[in-house]
Amino acid sequence: MGGESKWMGLWYVSPYVIGLLLFTAFPFLASFYLSFTDYDLLNKPEWVGTANYEKLFTRDRTFDKSLKVTLIYVFTTVPLKLAFALFIAVVLNYRLKAINLFRTAYYVPSILGGSVAIAVLWRYIFADTGLVNMMLGSLGMEPINWFGDPENALFTITLLRCWQFGSAMVIFLAALQSVDKSLYEAAAIDGAGPWKIFRHITLPLITPVIFFNLIMQTVQAFQEFNGPYIITDGGPMKSTYLLPLYIYDKAFKSFDMGYASAIAWVLFAIIMVLTLIAFWSSKKWVYYAGDKRS
Amino acid sequence: MKTALMGLALATTALAGAAQAAELRMSWWGGDSRHLATQEALKVCGEKHGHVIKPEFTGWQGHFEKVATQIAGRTEADIMQINWPWLPIFSARGDGFADLEQFDDLDLTNWTAEQLEAGRRNGVLNGLPVSTTGRLFVFNKTTYDKAGLPLPKTWDDLLAAGPVFQEKLGDAYYPFEGIALDGTLLVTLYGTQKTGKPLIDPETNEVLWTLEELADAITFYQSLVDNHVIQPWPDVLAAGNLPIHENPKWTKGEIAGSYQWDSTYFKISDPMEEGQELEYTGIIDQADELTEGVYRKASMVFSISKNSENPEAAAEIVNCLLNEPEGIAAMGSARGVPASKAALTQLTDEGVLKPGQIAAQELVIGAEGPAIHPYMEHPDVRSAMEDNLELFAYGEIDAETAADEMIYAIQEALDDIKS
Numbered sequence: 001m002g003g004e005s006k007w008m009g010l011w012y013v014s015p016y017v018i019g020l021l022l023f024t025a026f027p028f029l030a031s032f033y034l035s036f037t038d039y040d041l042l043n044k045p046e047w048v049g050t051a052n053y054e055k056l057f058t059r060d061r062t063f064d065k066s067l068k069v070t071l072i073y074v075f076t077t078v079p080l081k082l083a084f085a086l087f088i089a090v091v092l093n094y095r096l097k098a099i100n101l102f103r104t105a106y107y108v109p110s111i112l113g114g115s116v117a118i119a120v121l122w123r124y125i126f127a128d129t130g131l132v133n134m135m136l137g138s139l140g141m142e143p144i145n146w147f148g149d150p151e152n153a154l155f156t157i158t159l160l161r162c163w164q165f166g167s168a169m170v171i172f173l174a175a176l177q178s179v180d181k182s183l184y185e186a187a188a189i190d191g192a193g194p195w196k197i198f199r200h201i202t203l204p205l206i207t208p209v210i211f212f213n214l215i216m217q218t219v220q221a222f223q224e225f226n227g228p229y230i231i232t233d234g235g236p237m238k239s240t241y242l243l244p245l246y247i248y249d250k251a252f253k254s255f256d257m258g259y260a261s262a263i264a265w266v267l268f269a270i271i272m273v274l275t276l277i278a279f280w281s282s283k284k285w286v287y288y289a290g291d292k293r294s
Numbered sequence: 295m296k297t298a299l300m301g302l303a304l305a306t307t308a309l310a311g312a313a314q315a316a317e318l319r320m321s322w323w324g325g326d327s328r329h330l331a332t333q334e335a336l337k338v339c340g341e342k343h344g345h346v347i348k349p350e351f352t353g354w355q356g357h358f359e360k361v362a363t364q365i366a367g368r369t370e371a372d373i374m375q376i377n378w379p380w381l382p383i384f385s386a387r388g389d390g391f392a393d394l395e396q397f398d399d400l401d402l403t404n405w406t407a408e409q410l411e412a413g414r415r416n417g418v419l420n421g422l423p424v425s426t427t428g429r430l431f432v433f434n435k436t437t438y439d440k441a442g443l444p445l446p447k448t449w450d451d452l453l454a455a456g457p458v459f460q461e462k463l464g465d466a467y468y469p470f471e472g473i474a475l476d477g478t479l480l481v482t483l484y485g486t487q488k489t490g491k492p493l494i495d496p497e498t499n500e501v502l503w504t505l506e507e508l509a510d511a512i513t514f515y516q517s518l519v520d521n522h523v524i525q526p527w528p529d530v531l532a533a534g535n536l537p538i539h540e541n542p543k544w545t546k547g548e549i550a551g552s553y554q555w556d557s558t559y560f561k562i563s564d565p566m567e568e569g570q571e572l573e574y575t576g577i578i579d580q581a582d583e584l585t586e587g588v589y590r591k592a593s594m595v596f597s598i599s600k601n602s603e604n605p606e607a608a609a610e611i612v613n614c615l616l617n618e619p620e621g622i623a624a625m626g627s628a629r630g631v632p633a634s635k636a637a638l639t640q641l642t643d644e645g646v647l648k649p650g651q652i653a654a655q656e657l658v659i660g661a662e663g664p665a666i667h668p669y670m671e672h673p674d675v676r677s678a679m680e681d682n683l684e685l686f687a688y689g690e691i692d693a694e695t696a697a698d699e700m701i702y703a704i705q706e707a708l709d710d711i712k713s
Binding site: 041042123124126127128129145146147148149150230231232233235236237238248249252253254255 | 358359362363365366383384390527528529530531532533534535536542673674677681684685688690
């Protein structure tokens with residue numbers, strides 16, 4: 001019976017395992033191999049050793065620009081989004097009338113946000129004659145060139161990402177609700193104000209969730225594609241040309257799949273290093289229940 | 295009963311023609327009018343030949359990448375509308391698509407030998423030209439009338455129109471447009487006219503223009519901006535990443551001219567607001583030009599997948615779309631003036647081709663200019679030109695630097711393609 005149940009278990013997980021091997025593990029490893037080849041999609045890959053990586057780090061100015069833009073985007077988007085999500089979560093944690101309606105409403109952008117339709121909508125909202133400029137005009141302000149000015153274009157894309165704060169917010173909300181209320185009562189009796197309570201009780205107790213959201217949002221931000229592809233196509237002057245767009249262009253426009261794979265692996269390495277740094281630093285600022293430091 | 299069923303089956307097979315009833319796919323890009331016409335044509339031809347054809351259509355943007363991915367994965371449609379410059383990319387040695395000369399059902403006598411040559415790679419007929427297309431100047435006559443100006447015939451006319459538009463119609467009105475691809479093609483046209491040479495030599499794959507010649511053409515581009523002829527690049531992008539036919543300034547007539555393919559007649563005219571009249575003119579000239587410099591090529595071609603399970607059935611459908619009365623009638627002129635003699639005769643006799651379309655096609659055919667290299671539309675060559683022209687338009691680099699960077703990047707791209 002034991003042997004039978006063992007096989008039964010494997011049988012149950014086999015759809016996932018097969019899917020993982022076929023659609024994740026195989027492409028993952030294949031792209032690593034391809035990054036050392038000259039592969040144009042239509043002919044067999046030819047081994048070129050480290051030539052793709054050498055070109056990437058020594059002669060490719062587009063990669064330099066794209067990497068810089070990507071890092072600016074990630075380091076702007078992630079803190080902004082997390083701060084906004086936490087702020088909304090704190091507000092929605094109060095006992096307000098129709099609170100469930102508000103919670104649902106604030107989550108909706110996350111369901112829609114990554115879609116092509118919303119990116120197109122964003123394009124119209126921030127167009128020169130769009131809603132945002134109309135509102136600015138009604139306040140007596142000059143219209144802003146959101147997409148044509150390289151200084152603003154990346155910010156516009158960043159806003160789209162920040163607007164999709166719902167999933168991070170829901171996780172923050174769950175964390176806020178799990179904080180022991182007696183700690184708040186004790187702090188209030190000791191005369192602590194709302195900010196002190198938030199700073200010294202709430203924030204430390206939800207650091208595991210902040211850490212989780214930080215990692216997830218960073219990984220997702222590095223992979224942003226839809227927004228800049230549809231709204232600005234990477235322009236103007238490559239000011240929104242994030243690395244995933246460059247990978248896409250190299251792979252599917254230039255047919256340089258080997259080179260695109262090399263960029264993808266560099267992107268993977270950057271994400272991994274940043275994640276490791278985050279894990280290393282977490283020992284200093286993340287507090288878990290039962291942790292002696294807490 | 296059994297005999298009756300057998301008879302019915304035989305009759306159906308006979309009616310369906312040589313190929314057995316098949317389920318096919320056809321992919322294309324285009325605007326709404328082309329999508330509607332092609333779907334109708336596929337329905338009509340499918341019913342006639344006993345096949346079912348599933349349509350797969352998109353806009354221009356992203357279609358190349360879609361087809362590339364499908365071909366790489368061997369999941370491409372049985373029948374594909376392929377842009378002519380893509381032929382050397384997908385079929386460098388002529389073995390990327392089915393050889394169309396192997397199909398008895400495909401009547402190739404409707405094309406001249408010269409037309410068929412455009413669809414060959416390495417001697418193999420990979421694509422059947424649907425039409426010939428070229429870039430022409432198209433103007434909004436209504437807006438020009440409002441400005442009290444005749445349609446421009448020379449670059450000087452165009453340069454003079456800018457200030458008049460600004461004064462009579464206001465800052466929002468421009469006599470022309472041209473950024474990104476359109477901008478680079480304007481630069482190419484001006485330089486070709488002035489030098490008498492194509493930018494890339496079709497024989498040697500080398501850039502033919504000197505740095506000074508290209509810098510001169512780029513400087514001229516700036517004069518179009520300075521004279522209020524075209525909107526500055528940043529202002530165009532302010533509307534979002536929109537093609538011309540989706541730009542409200544075009545549909546309202548505030549932008550009154552463009553340099554477009556003659557085959558995009560409906561795409562750019564359909565979205566225009568009521569009362570706007572479009573007119574194609576020839577190629578704008580300059581004093582002392584060495585050539586008209588027409589940018590002319592086989593328009594899209596129809597190709598059949600080499601991986602198709604039913605290539606004969608696909609050939610029947612291609613023949614129906616291009617040569618048979620039912621298909622021709624349904625397709626109409628959604629892909630421009632047809633190259634197939636049968637289609638051209640039928641659509642002309644039935645009055646389907648609009649006089650404007652016929653006139654535009656005559657202008658394309660009648661104009662002269664050096665042969666266009668298919669790699670002019672290679673993504674890396676395009677990117678080399680667009681990226682540097684954009685940097686110039688934003689004032690980041692001067693014309694000489696832009697020209698230098700362009701020549702270097704184009705040559706590098708050409709060398710990569712060759713290798």
